[in-house]
Amino acid sequence: MTSPTRSHRAETSRALLAPGQTLASVTRQISDLPLERPHSRFWWIGFLAAFAGVMVLLASLSWVLIRGVGVWGINMPVAWGFAIVNFVWWIGIGHAGTFISAILLLLHQQWRTSINRFTEAMTLFAVACAGIFPLMHLGRPQFFYWLLPYPDTMGLWPQFRSPLVWDVFAVSTYATVSLIFWYVGLLPDLATLRDRAQTTVRRRAYGLLSLGWRGSGTHWTHYSKLYVLLAGLAAPLVVSVHSIVGLDFAIAILPGWHSTLFPPYFVGGAIFSGFAMVLTLVIPLRAVYRLQAMITARHLDLMAKVMMAMGWIVAYGYFCEFFTAWRSGVIFDRYVAVNRVIGPYAGYFWALMACNVVAPQFLWSARLRRNTAVLFTVALLVNVGMWIERFIIVITSLHRDFLPSSWGMYHATFWDYSTLFGTIGLFAALLFLFIRFLPAISMTEMRAMVAAQKGEP
Amino acid sequence: MNRDAYGTMAAFASEEAFLGALRSLRDAGYRRVDTFTPYAVEEAERLLPPVRTPIPWIMLAAGILGGGGAFFMQWYACRDYPLNVGGKPLDSWPAFVPVTFELTVLSAALAGVAGFLWLAGFPRLDHPAFSDGRFRRASQDRFFVCIRSDDPRYSRESARDAFRATEPESVEEVPA
Numbered sequence: 317m318t319s320p321t322r323s324h325r326a327e328t329s330r331a332l333l334a335p336g337q338t339l340a341s342v343t344r345q346i347s348d349l350p351l352e353r354p355h356s357r358f359w360w361i362g363f364l365a366a367f368a369g370v371m372v373l374l375a376s377l378s379w380v381l382i383r384g385v386g387v388w389g390i391n392m393p394v395a396w397g398f399a400i401v402n403f404v405w406w407i408g409i410g411h412a413g414t415f416i417s418a419i420l421l422l423l424h425q426q427w428r429t430s431i432n433r434f435t436e437a438m439t440l441f442a443v444a445c446a447g448i449f450p451l452m453h454l455g456r457p458q459f460f461y462w463l464l465p466y467p468d469t470m471g472l473w474p475q476f477r478s479p480l481v482w483d484v485f486a487v488s489t490y491a492t493v494s495l496i497f498w499y500v501g502l503l504p505d506l507a508t509l510r511d512r513a514q515t516t517v518r519r520r521a522y523g524l525l526s527l528g529w530r531g532s533g534t535h536w537t538h539y540s541k542l543y544v545l546l547a548g549l550a551a552p553l554v555v556s557v558h559s560i561v562g563l564d565f566a567i568a569i570l571p572g573w574h575s576t577l578f579p580p581y582f583v584g585g586a587i588f589s590g591f592a593m594v595l596t597l598v599i600p601l602r603a604v605y606r607l608q609a610m611i612t613a614r615h616l617d618l619m620a621k622v623m624m625a626m627g628w629i630v631a632y633g634y635f636c637e638f639f640t641a642w643r644s645g646v647i648f649d650r651y652v653a654v655n656r657v658i659g660p661y662a663g664y665f666w667a668l669m670a671c672n673v674v675a676p677q678f679l680w681s682a683r684l685r686r687n688t689a690v691l692f693t694v695a696l697l698v699n700v701g702m703w704i705e706r707f708i709i710v711i712t713s714l715h716r717d718f719l720p721s722s723w724g725m726y727h728a729t730f731w732d733y734s735t736l737f738g739t740i741g742l743f744a745a746l747l748f749l750f751i752r753f754l755p756a757i758s759m760t761e762m763r764a765m766v767a768a769q770k771g772e773p
Numbered sequence: 774m775n776r777d778a779y780g781t782m783a784a785f786a787s788e789e790a791f792l793g794a795l796r797s798l799r800d801a802g803y804r805r806v807d808t809f810t811p812y813a814v815e816e817a818e819r820l821l822p823p824v825r826t827p828i829p830w831i832m833l834a835a836g837i838l839g840g841g842g843a844f845f846m847q848w849y850a851c852r853d854y855p856l857n858v859g860g861k862p863l864d865s866w867p868a869f870v871p872v873t874f875e876l877t878v879l880s881a882a883l884a885g886v887a888g889f890l891w892l893a894g895f896p897r898l899d900h901p902a903f904s905d906g907r908f909r910r911a912s913q914d915r916f917f918v919c920i921r922s923d924d925p926r927y928s929r930e931s932a933r934d935a936f937r938a939t940e941p942e943s944v945e946e947v948p949a
Contacts, residue, residue, distance in 0.1 A: 338914070339811060339913065339914035340913065340914040343811075343913045343914060465846060465850065471853065471854060472854060473850035473851075473853060473854045474850070475856065475858075476847040476850055476851065476868065476869060476872060477851075477858060477861070477865060477868040479871075481872070482871040482872055482875075485871070485872045485875040485876065486871065486875050489875040489876070489878055489879040492879060492882070492883070493878060493879065493882045496882050496883070496886050497882075500886065500889070504811075504812075504912065507912045508811075508912040508913055510912075511909035511910070511911075511912045511913065512909070512913070523898060524896075524898070527890070527895040527896040527897070527898075528895060528896055528897040528898045528899070528900060529895075529912070530809055530900055530902055530903075530911065531809045531810050531811060531911050531912055532807055532808060532809050533807065533808040533809075533810075533817060533818065533821055533824065534824050534892075534893065535893050536810070536813040536814075536818075537813075537818060537824040537826050538824075538826045538828055538889050538892050538893050539813070539889065539893070540813050541826045541828045541829065542828050542885050542886070542888075542889045545828065545829060545832055545881075545885060546882060546885060549832075549878045549881055549882055552874075552878070553875075553878050556871065556874055556875065560871050563871075760811070760812050761812075763811050763812040763914075764812040764813065767788055767812065767814075
């Protein structure tokens with residue numbers, strides 16, 4: 317290795333980890349979160365609030381199961397409604413986790429190290445929330461297995477030429493592979509928790525989960541190979557999932573949906589919203605649990621930059637939608653574009669522009685990027701903006717299509733909102749449980765980083 | 774050979790001391806040496822007899838099988854239950870690409886994990902190394918080297934001697 321790269325690497329890792337950290341100190345700081353459980357008042361208040369959300373979700377889902385999907389605002393012509401908006405929104409949020417843990421690992425971006433575990437957990441929980449919506453939207457969720465190829469006595473098969481069936485495979489594969497990737501990454505850390513636990517119950521629980529990890533040379537050889545290969549599989553997977561979600565729309569002939577732009581535009585939007593959610597969660601987390609030594613200002617700065625870059629890709633997508641609508645010369649496509657800007661849902665469109673195009677531009681300023689309050693606000697606005705984007709895509713395209721006689725309006729009901737907020741509660745509750753019981757930062761990777769830092773001149 | 778003992782294990786406080794010990798054990802001719810470290814130490818792999826990992830091949834084979842199977846399933850499904858959609862041919866293969874890709878990834882990932890569990894011998898909750906009280910720190914901040922008793926050069930005394938020059942924190946015999 318030549319000396320300039322060496323000193324450069326030393327500099328980056330210094331900025332990514334506060335000075336004076338040792339193997340023992342990073343291990344202690346991270347494992348104390350699940351073992352010593354500090355800040356229990358913050359945790360209990362937060363968890364109980366989130367748990368109330370879970371109860372709201374259960375009540376809403378029960379009501380949907382009792383009365384049917386008619387309790388939502390869906391009807392003709394808008395049959396997709398909040399369920400699909402929320403599904404796409406949640407699935408998109410998950411993408412940043414895989415992006416950070418897989419793609420940045422393959423690109424040797426060291427700054428992913430202290431945030432990858434947390435974002436992978438975020439991915440899993442977001443996918444869990446996402447999965448609820450299409451399942452309930454089926455109307456008869458007890459027949460979900462009709463979507464799978466199983467030996468049916470009537471000789472039926474799923475329609476493999478339909479993107480909605482691709483979606484089933486994409487989302488279930490994504491959930492499974494994310495879970496595997498997360499658990500494999502956790503194994504050595506679970507062993508650390510087993511070895512540091514003070515009570516028998518915890519020692520046994522973590523011991524069982526760690527499968528007997530000893531950190532032997534053979535373990536590490538197989539483990540490292542498996543981990544990098546899983547990352548290699550997850551990297552194209554993350555691109556495929558939201559592309560397929562995009563195809564759910566693009567393969568329909570509806571004006572506003574039928575566009576080759578959708579797959580890449582959806583992937584860009586997914587990573588944009590995912591980074592916004594990571595920032596929304598990490599900023600309070602590092603403040604409450606005092607993790608500034610490991611999740612440094614530089615991490616926030618880099619994430620803000622990625623978010624801004626993704627924001628421009630999304631903004632380019634908005635521009636392209638209008639450009640192709642105009643350039644196609646198709647009256648229906650042109651009408652959808654105009655209807656979005658000045659039609660009955662124009663308020664949503666302008667809110668979208670404010671949240672997703674205008675708000676991220678504040679991050680050009682390094683001073684504002686370093687101000688966590690500003691960064692948090694921008695991230696929050698982007699989360700809202702990305703939800704609005706999906707609302708516009710789903711609702712405005714459906715509510716006025718080819719035939720004016722079949723136009724209609726969509727009005728969300730109380731149960732639409734309660735299901736949405738319920739899933740936010742579920743997401744938060746799962747995250748609270750995660751930081752309570754599992755290490756939120758990878759101790760193994762932090763130790764390797766400490767060692768690499770010590771090796772530098 | 775000593776059948777009563779799993780081996781003799783020494784703990785080191787730093788990666789440098791640990792690598793130094795591995796070098797001296799290699800020079801002394803010990804071949805059956807286990808290491809236990811809190812993170813993957815690449816240098817150590819070079820000082821030990823190489824461990825070949827077949828995980829890439831397992832994952833490749835599973836991926837090919839899963840992907841091929843998925844493609845065949847879709848092709849077969851469209852013949853077994855023909856549906857004419859927009860006059861498109863029944864074996865419209867571009868439409869089969871997404872599911873083929875997803876099942877390739879799923880099969881490779883599941884096989885990779887299964888292969889890893891098999892190769893690493895997991896789950897195995899008990900192991901002689903755990904009998905050493907200090908071993909808890911192998912997952913935190915200490916580096917352990919164990920000369921196994923099935924090494925032809927192993928004897929309790931020779932193993933102790935071999936570690937003496939390497940400045941270990943502790944040397945313990947590990948009962949089998």
